[in-house]
Amino acid sequence: MLIKKGVPASLGIAIGKAHILKEENILIEQKEIAPGKLKAEVKRFREALDKTRLDLDAIRTKILNVLGKQHAKLIDAHHLILQDPLITREVPKLIMSKAMNAEFALSEILDKAEEQFEKIDDEFFHERKHDVFDVGKKIISNLVNSEKTSLKDIKEPVIIVAHNLYPSDTLHIRESNKVLGFCMDLGSKSSHTAIFAQSMGIPAVVGLSDISRQIISGDSLVVDGEQGMVIISPTPEIIAKYKLRKEELQKQEHFFHRLKGLPATTRDGHRINLLANLDSAGDAHELAAVKAEGVGLYRTEFLYMNRDCVPSEAEQLKAYISVVKAAPHMPLTIRTADIGGDRATQLGIKGLKDERNPFMGFRGIRLFIKYPELLKTQLRAIYKENTEGNIKIMIPMLSSLDELLTVKRVAQDVKTELAEEGFQVKKEPELGVMVEIPAAAIILDSLLGEIDFVSIGTNDLVQYTLAVDRINQYVSELYEPFHPAVLRLINLVVQTSHKKGKPVSVCGEMASDPFAIPLLVGMGVDMLSVPPKMYLRSKHAVRAMNFEKFSGIAQRVLSLPTSEEIRRLVEEEVK
Numbered sequence: 001m002l003i004k005k006g007v008p009a010s011l012g013i014a015i016g017k018a019h020i021l022k023e024e025n026i027l028i029e030q031k032e033i034a035p036g037k038l039k040a041e042v043k044r045f046r047e048a049l050d051k052t053r054l055d056l057d058a059i060r061t062k063i064l065n066v067l068g069k070q071h072a073k074l075i076d077a078h079h080l081i082l083q084d085p086l087i088t089r090e091v092p093k094l095i096m097s098k099a100m101n102a103e104f105a106l107s108e109i110l111d112k113a114e115e116q117f118e119k120i121d122d123e124f125f126h127e128r129k130h131d132v133f134d135v136g137k138k139i140i141s142n143l144v145n146s147e148k149t150s151l152k153d154i155k156e157p158v159i160i161v162a163h164n165l166y167p168s169d170t171l172h173i174r175e176s177n178k179v180l181g182f183c184m185d186l187g188s189k190s191s192h193t194a195i196f197a198q199s200m201g202i203p204a205v206v207g208l209s210d211i212s213r214q215i216i217s218g219d220s221l222v223v224d225g226e227q228g229m230v231i232i233s234p235t236p237e238i239i240a241k242y243k244l245r246k247e248e249l250q251k252q253e254h255f256f257h258r259l260k261g262l263p264a265t266t267r268d269g270h271r272i273n274l275l276a277n278l279d280s281a282g283d284a285h286e287l288a289a290v291k292a293e294g295v296g297l298y299r300t301e302f303l304y305m306n307r308d309c310v311p312s313e314a315e316q317l318k319a320y321i322s323v324v325k326a327a328p329h330m331p332l333t334i335r336t337a338d339i340g341g342d343r344a345t346q347l348g349i350k351g352l353k354d355e356r357n358p359f360m361g362f363r364g365i366r367l368f369i370k371y372p373e374l375l376k377t378q379l380r381a382i383y384k385e386n387t388e389g390n391i392k393i394m395i396p397m398l399s400s401l402d403e404l405l406t407v408k409r410v411a412q413d414v415k416t417e418l419a420e421e422g423f424q425v426k427k428e429p430e431l432g433v434m435v436e437i438p439a440a441a442i443i444l445d446s447l448l449g450e451i452d453f454v455s456i457g458t459n460d461l462v463q464y465t466l467a468v469d470r471i472n473q474y475v476s477e478l479y480e481p482f483h484p485a486v487l488r489l490i491n492l493v494v495q496t497s498h499k500k501g502k503p504v505s506v507c508g509e510m511a512s513d514p515f516a517i518p519l520l521v522g523m524g525v526d527m528l529s530v531p532p533k534m535y536l537r538s539k540h541a542v543r544a545m546n547f548e549k550f551s552g553i554a555q556r557v558l559s560l561p562t563s564e565e566i567r568r569l570v571e572e573e574v575k
Contacts, residue, residue, distance in 0.1 A: 001231065001232065001233050001234055001238070002132070002213070002214070002231070002232040003151075003229055003230070003231050003232075003233055004183075004208050004209075004211050004230045004231075004234065004481065005208075005228060005229055005477070006183065006206055006207045006208035006209075006228050006230065006231065007187065007205065007206050007207035007228050008205060008207045008225050008226060008227065008228035009187060009188075009193075009197055009198070009205060009206045009225065010194060010197035010201075010202055010203055010225050011195035011198075011203065011225045011226055011249070011537075012181070012201065012202070012203030012226070012246075012249060012343045013181075013220070013222070013223070013224060013225065013227045013242050013249060014053050014159055014180040014181025014202075014221075014223040014225070015045065015181045015216055015221070015222050015239060015242055015246070016157055016158055016159045016181070016194075016217050016221060016222075017156075017157075017158055017159065017161055017217075017219070017220060017221070018133070018158065018159055018161050018216070018217055018218060018219040018221050019154065019159065019161065019217055019350055019398055019464075020162070020163065020212065020215070020216065021160055021165070021169075021212075021216045024403075025212070026106060027104045028104055028107050028140070029101075030100055030101065030104040031098065031101040032103055032426075033050055033099050033100060034099075035099065035509040038096050038099060040094060041095050041101060041102055042095050042096065043094045044102055044143070045091060045092060045095065045102035045105075045106070045143070046092075046310040047144040047334065047391065048102065048139050048143045048404065049082060049087070049088070049139060050138050050552070051081055051142040052082060052135065052138045052142055053079070053233055055138060055142070056075055056078050056079055056082070056138075060075040060076070067259040067420055067484065069573040070528055075416050075427060076443070077131055077305070078131060078134065079134055080134045080305075080307075081131060082135060083244035083309050083319065084307075084308075086104075086109060086113060086465050087135075087136075088111070089137075091105050091106050091108050091109050091572060094109065101571035102143055103143045103144060103412070106136060106140060106143075107140070107198065109148070110132070110133060110136045110435060113192050119140075122256070123506035124317070131166075132445075134166040135439075137166075140257070142148060143308075145448065145521075148349055148424060149177070149378060150240045150333055152406060154178045154179065155178065155368040155556065156178060156206060157178050157179075157180050157338055158178060158179065158180065158183075159179070159180050159181045159182060159221045159223055160173065160179055160182035160183075160184075160413055161182070161183055161184070161212055161215060161221075161291055162182065162183075162185075162196055162211045162212055163184060163185045163186065164184055164185065164186040164187065164193075165182065165187075165193045165194065170461055172457055173200070173202065173353065173439060175363050179202060179224075180202075180203075181192075181202055181203040181204060181223040182202065182204050183205045183206070183208055183211055183221075183223055183230045184206050184211070184438070185207075185209055185210055185211060185212050185415070186207065187206030187207055187209055188206060188207060189329060189364035191215075193206070194206060198533050199270070200327075203223045203224075204223070205223055205224070205225060205228050205229065205230050205308075205343075207476070210232060211230060214232065214234055215232055219232060219241075220232075220233055220234060221234075222234045222238065222239065222242050224242070225276070226249070226506070237493065239517045243526055252540075255466075256537055256539075256540055257536065259449075259536050259540060259543070260290060260291045260536065261541050262301070262539070264293075264528075264538075264539050264542045264547060265543060265544065265545070266521065266542060266543065266545050266547040267540070267543070267545065267546050267547075268546050268547050268548055269547075270521070270547035270548075272521055272525070272526060272527060272528060272529070273294070273296075273505075273526065273528075274292070274293055274294055274528055274535070274538060274539055274542065275292065275293055275294045275295060275296030275297075275331070275333075275527055275528065275529040275530075276292040276294070276296065276506070276529060276530060276531070276532050277289070277295070277296065277297045277298075277299070277507060277529050277530060277531050277532070277574060278298045278299065278320075278323065278532075279294050279299050279302060280299075280302040280321045281302075281320075281323050282317040283321045283328065283532070284322065284326030284327060285326060286532035286533075287327045287330070287532065288326070288327070289532065290532055290535040290536055291501065292330070292332075292532065292535055294327070294332065294333075294390075295327065295330065295331065295529070295572065296331075296332035296333050296334045296335060296455070296505050296507050296527055296528070297335055297394070297455070297507040298323065298332060298333060298334045298531025299335060299338070299527045300316070300319075300334060300336065300337045300378070301337050301338060301339055301348065303315065303316060303319060303337065303495070304337055304339050304347060304512065307347065308347065309347055310347050310349070310374060310377070311377075312377070313377050313380050313381050314381075316381035316382075317381040317384055317385055320332075320334065320382065320385040320391075321385055324388070324391075325389075328453040329386075329388065329390065330390060331390050331392065332390055332391050332392070333392040333433075333455070333529075334382055334392070334393055334394065335391075335392060335394040335395075335396055335434070336365065336375065336378055336379075336393065336394070336395055337368075337374075337378065337395065338363065338364045338365035338366060338396040338397060339363065339364075339367065340361065340362060340364075349371060349374075349567070350447070351485060361491045362395055364395075364396040364397025364398075365395050365396060365397050365398050365403055365407065366397060366403075366415060367407050368407075369403060369407070369410075372410050374415070375407070375410050376410060376414050376417075377453050379393070379410070379414045380414055380418065381416065382429065383415065383418060383429070384423065386425070386426075386427060386429050387426065389426070389427035389429075390431045392430040392431070392452070392453070393429045393430070393431050393432070393434065394432045394434055394455055395431070395432070395433045395434065396434045396436065396457070397434070397436060397437065397460075398433045398434065398440055398447075399437045399439045399440055400443070401443065401446050401447060401450070402449050404433065404447055404451070408450065409519070411431075416517070427493040429458070430452035430453060431450075431451050431452055432452055432455055432491045433447060433451055433454060433455070434455050434457045434507075435454055435455070435456045435457065435485070435493050435550060436456075436457040436459075436460035436461050437460070437461075437464050438461070438465050439463055440511070441461075441492055441493050444492075444493060444496045444497065445496050445499075445500075447498060448496070448500040448502050449500070450489070451502070452503045452507065453502055453503050453504070454493060454497045454503070455504070455505045455506070455507050455529075456490060456493055456504065456505070456506045456507070456508065457507060457508050457523075458481060458486075458490070458506055458507075458508025458509060458510040458511070459508040459509055460487050460508075461489065461490075462479060462480070462481050462483070462488065462508075463479065465483070465485050465486050465489060466478060466479065466480065466483060466485070476572055477505065480563045481509070481510050481513070481514070482566045482567050482570070483563050484560060484562070484566065485518070485539070485563060487557060487558060487566065488558055489508075489518060490525075491523050491544075491554070491558055494523050494524045494525060495497070495524070498524060503526040503527060504525050504526050504527070505525065505526060505527035505528065506520055506525050506527070506528055506529070507529040511528040511529055511538070512528075512530035512531060512534035512537070512538045513555070514537065514538075514541045514574065515571055516543065516570075517538060517541040517542060517569050518545040518550045518553075518573070518574055519550065519554055519557060519570055521545065521547060521550060522545075522547065522551045522553055523551075523552035523554045524548030524551075528542075530563055550573070553569065553570070553573055557569060558572065
């Protein structure tokens with residue numbers, strides 16, 4: 001028996017035989033194109049683009065019929081990639097300048113894109129590279145007239161094991177009706193594949209590094225989408241245990257739906273605000289589905305994707321209006337875009353060069369302070385939409401008081417400009433900062449006089465505190481939210497903020513972890529912001545706990561020296 005630990009991408013338990021999905025490898029050779037045939041080669045490439053566009057339309061139609069409108073929008077991102085200048089402009093340019101065949105030119109461009117993506121530490125953007133390569137493979141397949149074996153041809157119930165799965169693969173999984181679960185080497189919770197899996201209720205674990213090379217088709221597997229584990233060749237006792245757990249989870253799901261509209265109140269009457277994260281305007285419908293109390297984190301990075309210029313004020317305003325319409329009268333916390341300098345170069349912002357270490361580099365509010373027009377554009381759109389006074393502004397990657405004061409000066413300039421244009425800001429949006437950098441936690445007392453609220457971004461806080469890149473396979477196992485240093489920093493933020501009467505929220509993955517929730521609430525966190533898919537499960541975790549009890553446990557935890565001891569204590573008490 002072998003246990004592999006990965007990232008839980010879709011909840012549930014799957015028990016069955018492995019089916020290895022081999023990676024499609026198309027051998028691409030460089031061929032020299034005669035000068036007189038270069039225009040024809042460019043035409044051949046453009047015809048492959050047109051064929052790929054038709055293929056995507058067909059996939060979108062199927063997804064629309066099978067999964068609904070919201071998931072069909074994910075394929076729209078692939079259409080945008082087909083329009084990206086990286087594809088439409090750079091490939092023909094390379095064909096003409098280097099006299100090379102279209103397949104090889106495209107593969108060269110994709111290799112360069114991969115180098116750029118590897119420099120991006122933001123998980124959201126990092127995961128988008130798989131979408132680019134999915135589209136790239138489709139184009140290459142159309143260029144060489146290659147046909148991929150379809151997953152819908154599977155005849156018996158299996159667990160799919162793959163290096164990577166693309167959205168089109170996942171659709172075939174649904175069509176086959178024979179896939180019990182899947183696990184793969186690559187991926188994260190924010191990948192399109194994970195989103196599809198969640199919507200279909202198929203248990204999935206991703207980010208397993210090399211599982212596709214460790215097993216063969218026919219091996220017995222257990223996929224634990226709750227704990228993010230895959231058990232290879234489980235014993236009969238383990239299988240029996242997981243069959244019982246599977247039954248329990250099915251009963252839980254029915255129970256969770258009964259929690260819609262009920263308050264997030266602990267068993268002893270302590271009330272917290274449970275909010276939802278929002279990754280794009282198109283996901284706003286999910287708020288009503290779970291009857292969320294509001295949005296604690298609206299990520300605006302999607303506005304900057306698959307384009308070669310900065311989104312205009314009008315584009316941003318349109319996105320904010322659509323969210324407000326979908327969730328009227330709800331509090332909406334908009335985070336100014338947390339993009340890096342590497343992304344900014346693609347948007348046509350001049351004066352920037354590639355960074356050796358963008359993780360520690362030019363991103364978030366640092367970029368927006370250097371280029372204040374970026375911040376001004378976003379603030380103008382936010383101010384114009386805050387007609388009901390429900391919008392809050394949150395600043396990412398802040399590390400000093402000087403940065404905060406600079407942001408406030410830019411905000412004042414924006415309000416002055418709007419007033420001169422005849423637009424009066426009726427109500428000042430509340431202003432908050434994200435505590436993601438340990439420095440911000442340590443100097444928080446000097447920031448609180450300038451802000452209205454604090455939000456702890458636990459994903460980055462863990463990474464920066466422990467010096468661990470969680471998407472780096474060599475050190476990802478060191479990414480530990482229950483590390484004593486991380487928990488003591490969170491406690492410091494809560495205590496410091498409450499002394500000045502400022503509320504604290506948590507909007508990272510810890511906010512939806514059923515073991516972390518009682519600990520965070522016990523420390524005094526006022527609000528949790530979680531993915532809509534985890535909203536009802538998180539509410540259950542709050543309603544099942546005793547606040548007074550976990551206040552005491554939280555204090556005990558802060559004195560423990562190791563992550564293992566902390567986890568053991570919390571898990572025993574939660575059970």
